[in-house]
Amino acid sequence: MHEMVVILRRELKSYFLSPIAYVFGGLFLAAMMYFGTDRLFTPRGPARLDSFFGNFPFLFLLFLPALTMRLWAEERKQGTLELLMTFPVTVAQLIAGKFVAALSFLAVLLLLTFGLPVTIGMFGELDWGPVLCAYLAALLMSGAYIAVGMFCSSLSRDQIIALLVALIVLLALYLLGTPMVLVNLGGYLPEWMAAILGGLSPYAYFSSIARGVFDTRDFIYYLCFCGFFLYANALVLNGRRVRG
Amino acid sequence: MTSFSHPMRGAAQGYVLVVILRVVLILLVLGQVVFLAGRYRARVDLTSDQLYSFTGSTQRVLDGMDDRLLIECYFSPDDKLPSIYRELRQNLRGILDEYVQKGKGKVAVQYFDPQSDALLTEKAERLGLRPTRLSSAGTDALSVQTIWQGVRLRYRDAQRTIPMLSFLQWPFQYEAMFTRLIKELTAKSKPKIGVLAFSTDAGTGGMFMQQRGQPQGFTRFKEMLKGRYDLSDLDLNEGKLVPDDVSTVLLIRPKNLTDRQKYALDQFLMRGGSLVVFADSPEVDLSGQRSFMTRGVLYDAQDAKLKFVDQLAHYGVRVEDKMVLEMVEQLHEPIYLAVPGNLGQQVEALPYYYWFHPIANDWADERWVTIAAQDGDGRIDSDKANAYRNTFKPGINTSVAILDAVAKRGRGAGPGLFWPCPVALSEKLPEGVNGEVWFRSSPFAMVEEAQPNLDPFGPDPNPTTKVRNYNRFRSRIQSKFNSEPRRQVSLAVALRGTFGSFFTGKEIPPRKPPEPKKEEVKDPLAEPISTSPTTQPDGTESAPATQPDVQGPPQPGQDTKVDDKDKDPAPILQGKPARLIVIGDSDFLRDDLLSNAHAQAGGPIADERGIVFFALLLDDLQEDKDLLELSSKAATERMLNFVESKPGVEEPAExxxxxxxxxxxxxxxxxxxxxxxxxxxxxxxxxxxxxxxxxxxxxxxxx
Missing domain, CATH: 1.20.5 (Single alpha-helices involved in coiled-coils or other helix-helix interfaces)
Known part of the structure; x- marks a missing residue:
């Protein structure tokens, strides 16, 4: 655990001491707030944040690969991965440290958006249950996206390739959760297969929690999803170690 | 030739195999975990209105079923739906799945696509299901699709259909619809409600003969609620009392009540029944061209010795023979007038002070108190303000469960009332009786004697004259309002407790014996006595029309004295706990208002909030927790309000x-x-x- 905290601290430092993280964070926040508040501040409109949180899956899909692309690719390019591997830390601790650091950075960005529900709550009777659930869902979904991004970053030395692969994988997962694609898939694939593919997408589970219902099914799905991609990440890193 | 493989390459190949095996295994394990998590799951609905949770009533209704319920869904395929409806359809399927789960094997859902087969289309049409046309904007054109979404519920030999199920936003809206129908299907008997409704008098105005003299009754609401309740007309003629199996009596627009009828109602209350009175004073002529002439409603019959108003006062309710005018224009149900404009004839919605909705607004709020306590120069009278803080109350008493539901479902507004009269609690309620006010006007209301004519536009068809008349009508009311102190007017009250009989110490009105049948004296020789059976028009045979005169003593079993059931039971002077609700309007239940018959003429139109209140009231009176719980569920209207109106400053809307x-x-x-x-x-x-x-x-x- 101590080793993981050391890695976590190192990663967090690299986020908060680098100007790129602030530029990324600023852009990400601006996009979230600009697109999310488009229909929110309607005089005498409903005091709800659905439209704000509704944009999250797509915005996360666009921005998070940019955050995760450097996690392994940069280490490999700079040759620091080999150095890291010689430290008395396991691959699992390395992965967990990097994963939690990226998630914490994102949690800080999400925290900076909290002024929005407070503003809406000041001018309307806001139902806080769904708002808190939506933040939890956002955190879980960003965890899932980060896990995918990290895995993709581990596959290549080139950050751009890592970014593109992560974008494609996340876009495919996002689309699998949209009703239109699901219905169209139903026309080509057997119903059970379309259902399984639809069940893979984090989007549907995000919507389920963000509406204000905490379901153990959704929570376990995210744990399994993150667990799978982090495990795959570990397999890739171990493979590199084996291959030298 | 001997080939040598690099030792690391072999290790890498072995590692790849292990990786593939591990990935497959972990996918299988995680897939199982997610699958099981879907089956055995716990969920917490964190929405304050519990929007995504079934009410306990659905489970109770499903548990109470003795047989299997089949839900047949005649749905167009999801891919034929415009994209915006697909998610809503998935929600609907989710709800139906939940019924299957909660039914524990007693509920089955079957899906049919009526567009896939001509026979299925025919069957759906035969069942009374109807498709609808939905339009959606595509990338290059607007497309219109025919969509089926009808449902048939079958339970034993009974069935209910929903011809076209609307696409609804919230799951509880589907739940309210389905569970209500299931309850109707599976109920062993329907609660019996007696209706004693008096039609409006026939009008005299109107251009067309068929529009004249059409009395407007109260039958439409019965049609609307017949699935849930046995709403039957109450016969209190010939001195009859309210039958024992009737637990609720609706007295709608009481008129010409005889003392005996009042006695029947009194005894019904003493028996522990629930009496709802929809009082009206006066009656406004809406027939023909809606002359808006007023006529006083005479509650009592000409030969009555007792007054119905006194009877209500005895129970603790004061009904005034006046009219309430609401001055807050946002609460009005508008009256429409066609006026010539730049683009031809335009329909304008104008405030009409006699039609309004009570709202769940806290009128004791500082903002309203300040406005009410201001004088003409904008100065605030602090004494008045203090008094108002203590006396102003919310327009809808949301501490009562059904009124909270009414407010939620009506987006903060109660039923639309048309020319209501003030109904208040007596200053001192009878011992053992508790009362509460249900609806109030705003503090910016006034009460006046009924004017003979309440038409704001006048009979002249010229639009300019109509506008002038309307302005005159408005300024008359405005100047009267400015000269009066502010007061809230109570519009509906509810009492509960043990009422004392109004007839204590009074002579019990005698039961009028049935009029003896006047038999026509016929010449016995004029017609031969027929003893052979006669043939009816439908081909069946009946007994001979005339029986031969039988001489001699009465046969065993033959009735020789007055039947016991014709005897008047002893009067009950102190009864069981009962309920009395008095509402200062009946118009919102009138057939012509519910059917929008006056829409073309500019109103009045009773919107669904009236019937929602009425249905909730019946559920409450029947103490049907299931229906009440289902009906009470509503999403709280949460609106953004960025700016508050400045107190005391009339700000134009723009x-x-x-x-x-x-x-x-x-x-x-x-x-x-x-x-x-x-x-x-x-x-x-x-x-x-x-x-x-x-x-x-x-x-x-x-x-």
Whole structure:
């Protein structure tokens, strides 16, 4: 655990001491707030944040690969991965440290958006249950996206390739959760297969929690999803170690 | 030739195999975990209105079923739906799945696509299901699709259909619809409600003969609620009392009540029944061209010795023979007038003070108190303000469960009342009786004697004259209002407890014996006595029309005295706990208002909030927890209000809108800019700090 905290601290430092993280964070926040508040501040409109949180899956899909692309690719390019591997830390601790650091950075960005529900709550009777659930869902979904991004970053030395692969994988997962694609898939694939593919997408589970219902099914799905991609990440890193 | 493989390459190949095996295994394990998590799951609905949870009533209704319920869904395929409806369809399927799960094997759902087969289309049509046409904007054109979404519920031999199920936003709306139907299907008997309704008098106005003299009754609401209740007309003629199996009596627009009828109602209350009175004073002529002439409603029959108003007062209710005018225009149900405009004839919605909705607004709020306590010069009378703080109450008493539901479902507004009369609790309620006011006007209301004519436009068809008349009508009311003190008027009250009989110490009105049948004296020789059976028009045979005169003593079993059932039971003077609800309007239940018969003429139109209130009231009176719980569930209307009206300042709507828009833009900009600026500032601080550190380090190393 101590080793993981050391890695976590190192990663967090690299986020908060680098100007790129602030530029990324600023852009990400601006996009979230600009697109999310488009229909929110309607005089005498409903005091709800659905439209704000509704944009999250797509915005996360666009921005998070940019955050995760450097996690392994940069280490490999700079040759620091080999150095890291010689430290008395396991691959699992390395992965967990990097994963939690990226998630914490994102949690800080999400925290900076909290002024929005407070503003809406000041001018309307806001139902806080769904708002808190939506933040939890956002955190879980960003965890899932980060896990995918990290895995993709581990596959290549080139950050751009890592970014593109992560974008494609996340876009495919996002689309699998949209009703239109699901219905169209139903026309080509057997119903059970379309259902399984639809069940893979984090989007549907995000919507389920963000509406204000905490379901153990959704929570376990995210744990399994993150667990799978982090495990795959570990397999890739171990493979590199084996291959030298 | 001997080939040598690199030892590391072999290890890598072995590793790849292991990886593939591990990935497959972990996928299988995780897939199982997610599958099981879907089956055995716990969920917490954190929405304050429990929007995504079934009510306990659904489970109770399903548990109470003895047989299997089949839900047949005649749905067009999801891919034929416009994209915006697909998610809603999935929600609907989710709800139906939940019924299957909760039914524990007693509920089955079957899906049919009526568009796939001509026979299925025919069957769906035969069942009374109807498709609808939905339009959606595509990338290059607007397309219109025919969509089926009808449902048939079958339970034993009974069935109910929903011809076209609307696409609804919230799951509880589907739940309310389905569970209600299931309850109707599976109920062993329906509660019996007696209706004693008096039609409006026939009008005299009107251009067309068929429009004249059409009395308007109260039958439409019975049709609307017949699935849930046995709403049957109450016969209190010939001195009959309310039958024992009737638990609720609706007395709608009482008129010409005889003393005996009053006695029957009194005894019904003493028996522990629930009596709802929809009082009206006066009656306004809406027939023909809606002359809006008023006629006083005479509650009592000409030969009555007792007054119905006194009877109500005895129970603790005061009904005034006056009319309530609401001055807050936002609460009005408008009256429409066609006026010539730049683009031809335009329909304008104008405030009409006699039609309004009570709203769940806390009128004791400082804003309203301040406005009410202001004089003409804008000065606030602090004594008045203090008094108002204590006396002003919310327009809808939301502490009562059904009224809370009424307010939620009506987006804060109660039923639309048309020419209501004041109904209040007596200053001193009878012992053992508790009362509460259900609806109140705003504090900006007044009460006046009924004017003979309440038409704001006048009979002249010229639009200019109509506008002039309307302005005159408005200024008359406005000037009267300005000269009166502010007061809230109570519009509906509810009492509960043990009422004392109004007839204590009074002579019990005798039961009028049935009029003896006047038999026509016929010449026995004129017609031969027929003893042979006669043939009816439908081909069946009946007994001979005339029986031969039988002489001699009565046969065993033959009735020789007055039947016991014709005897009047002893009067009950102190009864069981009962309920009495008096509402100062009956018009919102009138057939012509519910059917929008006056829509073309500009109103009045009773919107669904009236019937929602009425249905909830019946559920409450039957103490049907299931129906009440289902009906009470509603999403709280949460609206943004960026600017408050300035107290005491009449602000034009456009100015208010401009202020609202400005504030909205300001708030949005602040919400976009502030977090970004905060983050960038943090970054700058960190950057400058690091630079300073670097400089310090360099200077230290140089030194």
């Amino acid at each position: 100015v208010l809108t401009q202020r609202e828009n400005r504030k909205a833009v300001y708030l949005r900009t602040a919400n976009i800019v502030v977090p970004v600026v905060l983050l960038v500032l943090c970054g700058l601080v960190v950057l400058l700090g690091r630079r300073a550190q670097k400089r310090a380090f360099l200077s230290a190393t140089n030194a």
